[in-house]
Amino acid sequence: MSRNSEVLRxxxxxxxxxxxxxxxxxxxxxxxxVGQGEIxxxxxxxxxxxxxxxxxxxRDITPPLRFLSGEVRLRVRDGEEVDLYKLDQQSLxxxxxxxxxxxxxxxxxxxxxxxxxxxxxxxIFQKYGxxxxxxxxxxxxxxxxxxxxxxxxxxxxxxxxxGGMRQRTVISLAxxxxxxxxxxxxxxSALDVVYQRGVxxxxxxxxxxxxxxxxxVSHDMGLHYQATDRIAIMYAGKIVETGRTEDVFKxxxxxxxxxxxxxxxxxxxxxxxxxxAGLPPNLVNPPAGCRFHPRCPYRMEKCSIEEPPVFRVxxxxxxxxxxxx
Amino acid sequence: MxxxxxxxxxxxxxxxxxxxxxxxxxxxxxxxxxxxxxNSPEIxxxxxxxxxxxxxxxxxxxGxxxxxxxxxRILGRDIWKLSAGERYRWLPKHVQPVFQNPFESFNPLRKVxxxxxxxxxxxxxxxxxxxxxxxxxxxxxxxxxxxxxxDRTAFxxxxxxxxxLSIARALISRPRLIVADEPVSMIxxxxxxxxxxxxxxxxxxxxxxxxYITHDLATAxxxxxxxxxxxxxxxxxxxxxxxxxxxxxxxxxxxLIESIPRIDKKWVGKAPVYTTDIEAYLAAGCKFADRCxxxxxKCRRESPPLIRLSNGVSVACWLYEKPSE
Numbered sequence: 001m002s003r004n005s006e007v008l009r010x011x012x013x014x015x016x017x018x019x020x021x022x023x024x025x026x027x028x029x030x031x032x033x034v035g036q037g038e039i040x041x042x043x044x045x046x047x048x049x050x051x052x053x054x055x056x057x058x059r060d061i062t063p064p065l066r067f068l069s070g071e072v073r074l075r076v077r078d079g080e081e082v083d084l085y086k087l088d089q090q091s092l093x094x095x096x097x098x099x100x101x102x103x104x105x106x107x108x109x110x111x112x113x114x115x116x117x118x119x120x121x122x123x124i125f126q127k128y129g130x131x132x133x134x135x136x137x138x139x140x141x142x143x144x145x146x147x148x149x150x151x152x153x154x155x156x157x158x159x160x161x162x163g164g165m166r167q168r169t170v171i172s173l174a175x176x177x178x179x180x181x182x183x184x185x186x187x188x189s190a191l192d193v194v195y196q197r198g199v200x201x202x203x204x205x206x207x208x209x210x211x212x213x214x215x216x217v218s219h220d221m222g223l224h225y226q227a228t229d230r231i232a233i234m235y236a237g238k239i240v241e242t243g244r245t246e247d248v249f250k251x252x253x254x255x256x257x258x259x260x261x262x263x264x265x266x267x268x269x270x271x272x273x274x275x276x277a278g279l280p281p282n283l284v285n286p287p288a289g290c291r292f293h294p295r296c297p298y299r300m301e302k303c304s305i306e307e308p309p310v311f312r313v314x315x316x317x318x319x320x321x322x323x324x325x
Numbered sequence: 326m327x328x329x330x331x332x333x334x335x336x337x338x339x340x341x342x343x344x345x346x347x348x349x350x351x352x353x354x355x356x357x358x359x360x361x362x363x364n365s366p367e368i369x370x371x372x373x374x375x376x377x378x379x380x381x382x383x384x385x386x387x388g389x390x391x392x393x394x395x396x397x398r399i400l401g402r403d404i405w406k407l408s409a410g411e412r413y414r415w416l417p418k419h420v421q422p423v424f425q426n427p428f429e430s431f432n433p434l435r436k437v438x439x440x441x442x443x444x445x446x447x448x449x450x451x452x453x454x455x456x457x458x459x460x461x462x463x464x465x466x467x468x469x470x471x472x473x474x475x476d477r478t479a480f481x482x483x484x485x486x487x488x489x490l491s492i493a494r495a496l497i498s499r500p501r502l503i504v505a506d507e508p509v510s511m512i513x514x515x516x517x518x519x520x521x522x523x524x525x526x527x528x529x530x531x532x533x534x535x536x537y538i539t540h541d542l543a544t545a546x547x548x549x550x551x552x553x554x555x556x557x558x559x560x561x562x563x564x565x566x567x568x569x570x571x572x573x574x575x576x577x578x579x580x581l582i583e584s585i586p587r588i589d590k591k592w593v594g595k596a597p598v599y600t601t602d603i604e605a606y607l608a609a610g611c612k613f614a615d616r617c618x619x620x621x622x623k624c625r626r627e628s629p630p631l632i633r634l635s636n637g638v639s640v641a642c643w644l645y646e647k648p649s650e
Contacts, residue, residue: 045513046484192374192540193584197596221514222543222586249588263515265547266589267570267582273547275518279483 006075007180007213008034008057013070015056018063024283026052028237030070031310034181037211039203041228041245043221043260045280049237050217051105054183057215058102059084059092074100075180097124101179105186105217108166111158117169118154124176140176147172147205164195168202175206182206185217200227221264225249233257236281236291243316253318255296290321298322329401331501331534332362332386337395339381354378355385356558357395362502366528368535370545370566372581373555379538382555383506386536388416400501417448421495425507427487430494431479438475441465441494449498464493467531468523485516492523496531503527506538521548542585546570554578557612560631564638574640576617611643619644 010032017024026049034040044050052065061067072084076099084092084100096102112120121140125131141151153161153169161169167187174182184203188196204227206212216228224231224245232242233254241254252258256276263275278295281287287294293303302321311323339355355378362369371379384390386397388404396403399419404412424430431440438461445457462472468489479487488508495503505524509517521544527533539545545552546566553563554575562575573579580597597616611617614624623643631639632646 045515193542193586194374194580194596196586197584197592201596219514220586222588225588226586226592260515261588263518264588265518265543267543267546267585267587269589271547273518274522276515279485279516280513 005036006033007036007038008032008075008215009071009073009081010057011071011073013053013056013072014068015052015061015065015070016068017052017065022284025237025286026065026283027056028283028286030237030239032232032239032242034213034215035230036180036213037207038230039207039214039216039228041224041231042215042217042234043219043224043231044234045219045260047280047283048234049283050219050234051185053234054102054104054185054215054217057084058096058100058183060102094128097127097174097179098177099179100181100183101174101177102183103170103174103185103187106190107170108163108190111166111170113158115157116154117156117158117161120173121154121176124173143176144172146209147202149202162195163191164198167191167195167199171199171202171206175210175212178210179212181213181215183215183217186219187216188223189218189220196223197226203227221261233260236286237283238291238319239317240292240320241316241318247316253313253316253323254292254320255298255322256292259295259297290319330361330363330398331366331400332360332536333396333398334358334360334386335396335398337382337385337397338393339378339385339390340393353558354381355392358382358555358558358560359395360553360560360563362534362536366532366534367550368524368528368537368548370537370539370549370552371555372539372542372545372552374540377555378558379555380506383422383504383536383538386504387420387422388412417500418450418498419500420502420504421498421500423488423491423495423503423505423508426511427484427491428479430491431487433478433480435478436475437477437479437490440479441475441497444494444497460497461493464496465490467496467527468493469519485512485520488512488520489523492520496527500533502534502536504536504538507540508537509544510539510541517544518547524548542581543587554581559612559641560639561613561642562638562640563631564636568636568638574634574638574645575613575642576619576644577613580616611641 010030013027013030015027017026030053042050056067057072073081074084075081118137122133122136125136144151149168149172158166188199203214207214218224228245231245231248232239235256241248241257248257249261252261259276263273265273276295281291289304289306290308293299300321308319308321310317310319313323337355337358338353340351341354342349342351344350373379381390385392392405397405404416441461442457445451445460451457451460465472470486470489470493474482479490509520512520524535525548528535537548549566551564552566552569553560556577562569562578573582610625610627611629614620621643629641629643631641633639634645
C-alpha cells in the first residue's frame, strides 16, 4: 500500500488505565495503518485491548484511561494529514462523524428509545449548524435507498426494528456524513448468524460505494475471514501480527495467531482440537520479554528475556523471535 | 431403573402470553417437542437462534419452569408429577446445569471450597467433612483445575476457570445428565476447546449424557453425537450430527449452515433479508414458510409433521413428504 492511499497511520501509541495506584497497560506500543477503502480487522480475545485501542484512536480519553504518547494521523482532505492529539477540542469535534466515526460496542441497544429514527438522523446534521429538515430527509432517504435499506425505518422507533435492522440503521447513521474512516466495535456480536451476514454485506457495500475505510473489531475469527481485507492480531496490549487476511489464515506466522486459528472447529474437519494452554496475562504486570512466551509452544530462552521487535515478512509484520534471521 | 432412558420428553409445550391480560396473545415458546436420550451416554445438541425456545426447553428439563403440557421423564420418573419438595431433592442428584455466565453462578464473597463442600453436603447428601473434601478435590481434578483454586473466590479466577469450576460443581452429585446452556459463548476462542473437551471426556469416562444448547454451529459440529435444529419452538430437523452437517435437509438448517462465518470458505451469494416477529409463532402452517425459498401453498395452510427418513434423520418439511399410499 502506497503511503498516499493511507487514511490512518498510528505510531507508537501508549495508553494505560490508572486503577488504584496501578497501571493497566491496555495499549502498549501500537503501530498500524489503514488504507483508503480498506476493511481492516482487529482480532484478539477479551481484555487484550481492542476496544481501548479504538477509543484511543478516536481520542475518547476519559479517566481512568490515560493517554501517554503516540500519534494518530488521519487524512482529512486529499493529502492533508492531522494528528488527532495535536488538535484543539473545536477542530476535533468538527472531524468526528465527518471524517472519523465510531460505533461503540452495543450501540444498537443504546439508541434513544423515545425518538423516531428520522430525528436521530436529523440530530447528526443539526450538530453542524441549522439545517433544512426536508432537504436533509430527502438526502437521507436517497442514501438509504442506495444502500438497499427500506426508508420505512425512518418513521420507526428503535424497539420496532429487529436486531439486524437496528444494527444496519446504526451503521447508516454513523456513515451518513461520508466519513473516510469508521471504527466499528463488535458490530455483529449480538446478532444471530443469519443477520451477521446482512451487516457485513452493508459494510462492504458502503466501502464499495463511498471508498470508506473500516476498522472492524471482533473476537470472532470467522467474521474476520469473511469480511476483512487485512487483519491485525492483538495480544496483551500489543499487535503481534498483521497481514492480508487470506495470507494470515492460510499461514499464520505468530504462534498466538496460529493457536487462535487452529482452535476454531471447522465443519467437516477434525474433532480433536486442543486450543491454547494457559491464560492471557495480567496487564498490570505482564510477563517479561514476549508477553506470549508463557503459553507459547515454540518458546526459546531469549523469549522470556527480550521483547521481540517487529519483523517484516513481505507485506506482513510479525513480532516474534522465530522470524529473526 | 438402570435400564430406563436418561431423558424422555413427550409432546412438550410451553405457552407464554405476550401483551396485556385481556387482549394479550398466547404463543407457544416450545411447541410439541419430543426427544429421547437412551441409557448409553451421548451429547445431544439443540441449536437455534436467540428466541427459538431452546433455553425455555432447558429450564423445563432442569425443573425450573413448569410445562404447559407434555411430559419430561428422567430415569423413568415424570419430574413434573413429583411434589415440589421431592423434585427439589431428587432432581439435582441426577440432572445438573451449566449456565452461560459462570460468574452469575457463584457467590462472589464465598471461597470456592466453602461453596463446593456445601454442594456436596446439601445436594449429594454427604455428611462426613473429610469425604466431602475428597469429593470436591476429585471434581476439581476432573475439570483439570489446580487444587489451589479452592482457596480463592470465584471472582479471582478467569472466565474459563470459573466455567470449569461450575462444571466441577455440577459433577459433585454424580449426575447422569448435564444440561449446558451456551456454556462456552462467553469464553475466549482459544479456551473453548478445553471446556468442550471436558464434556467429551466426561461422556466417555464417566458415562454422563449432555444436552448442549447453543447458537454456535461450529462447536455443535465439534462435540455432538446428535443434533436437533430448533426454529420458533419446534424441532425442524433432528438426527446424527454428521449426517445433518453433511447434508442438511430442512431449508432452515441449510440457511443456518450456509451462514456460518467459516474460516475456510467464503459466503456464497447474498444474505436473505427478512423480519422476525411474534406473528410467525402464531402462523397456521409451517413457521418458516415466510422465509422459505421453497414455500408451497400447502406450507402456509398446514404445519408439517416430523418425517423420518431412511438415514435416521427426521425433518419437518413438506418437501420430504412421502407419496401417500
